[in-house]
Amino acid sequence: MVKIADIELGEFPLLLAPMEDVSDPPFRALCKEQGCDLMYTEFISVEGLIRDATKSVEKLDIYDYERPIGIQIFGANIESMVKAADIVEAAQPELLDINFGCPVKKVTCKGAGAGILQDIPKMVKLTKAIVDRTNLPVTVKTRLGWDDNTKYIEEVAERLQDVGIKALSIHGRTRKQMYKGEADWTLIGAIKDNPRITIPIFGNGDIDSPQKAEAYRNRYGVDGIMIGRAAIGNPWIFREIKHYFATGEILAPPNIDERVDAARDHLRRSIDWKGPKLGILEMRRHYTNYFRGLPGVKEYRKTLVSEYEPETLFKVLEEMRKIYAGVDTLLV
Known part of the structure; x- marks a missing residue:
């Protein structure tokens, strides 16, 4: 111990x-x-x-x-x-x-x-x-x-x-x-x-x-x-x-639901704690890793790191959940 x-x-x-x-x-x-x-x-x-x-x-x-x-x-x-x-x-x-x-x-x-x-x-x-x-x-x-x-x-x-x-x-x-x-x-x-x-x-x-x-x-x-x-x-x-x-086993990487849930929770908490402007800005460094390995994710990421409206960001995250449902990905 x-x-x-x-x-x-x-x-x-x-x-x-x-x-x-x-x-x-x-x-x-x-x-x-x-x-x-x-x-x-x-x-x-x-x-x-x-x-x-x-x-x-x-x-x-x-x-x-x-x-x-x-x-x-x-x-x-x-x-x-x-x-x-x-x-x-x-x-x-x-x-x-x-x-x-x-x-x-x-x-x-x-x-x-x-x-x-x-x-x-x-x-x-x-x-x-x-x-x-x-x-x-x-x-x-x-x-x-x-x-x-x-x-x-x-x-x-x-x-x-x-x-x-x-x-x-x-x-x-x-x-x-x-x-x-x-x-x-x-x-x-x-x-x-x-x-x-x-x-x-x-x-x-x-x-x-x-x-x-x-x-x-x-x-x-x-x-x-x-x-x-x-x-x-x-x-x-x-x-x-x-x-x-x-x-001794490698755990399966988080699926899209886990990733979106984490990003949503993080964003919500960030806005609640820091306010909308700073909360959204300081979340941006996290999105790349939250969604690393997803095919064609670049366009979604562009929105996530440029948008200032919380409602739009949450909608984008939910859209990603639907688009990438069932996609096998790896955090690399």
Whole structure:
């Protein structure tokens, strides 16, 4: 049984990675239904939180059906991070997660996200300040290092554990790599082999199939896997991996009814939570994967990613249900 502090997550938990404009409540609901064991919110700016900025505060929204859930924050100023920890604790998640992995320039140039990988002592000091401040279990998500010459993740893992974090998720790329190239899990495996490490270690990066999930689980010995981009428009990946672990069989891909139902549910929840304009806009990145593999789907997709009227979008989805009824497809 994998546990973060007193939170039981099962024998080999599957986690949803925090993704900006993706890991929101509407999408998290679908992932939870498909077997995701632990989810995190989109990352939240601590400066936005302490200024009570609407966009930041809205991301604190969590629901009972999502539990256990962690709220993830990012920032570079220790005082601001500590103040934000109080706000997060008041929202009553199960976990507080610190983002030390976001590679986006507007974040890293301020020394936040993966930017702090250039200052490991500050990274440790900031983490300790939050651990000391909050009653919530604190976890961290980070990368191997800033670049190929600064892959200090083995040392970082020990030092963060020593100041009190309860779990560590590691993306197998450096900040310089962004999301390019292949994720290197070798150092993640080395951390799991370190007898000093007693907290759960979760691997992240490039897991896009049940077969790969099993291969990486066996090869690197991680306590669980965090899935990010492969879940976009494909919440079924969690149930597919669990089915493969349990039976060794590849689960049949979702049929058209499942795909349309998921897209409709996601769209409805997105509109309810964000309002029609933003809810429709932020759904668009999901449609390609929801309907990947359908013959002649390009014309429908054009409408789905350009239409602004909710009623029209729901009609298009129902039309797709009828047109593609009985069509055998694969998510590829």
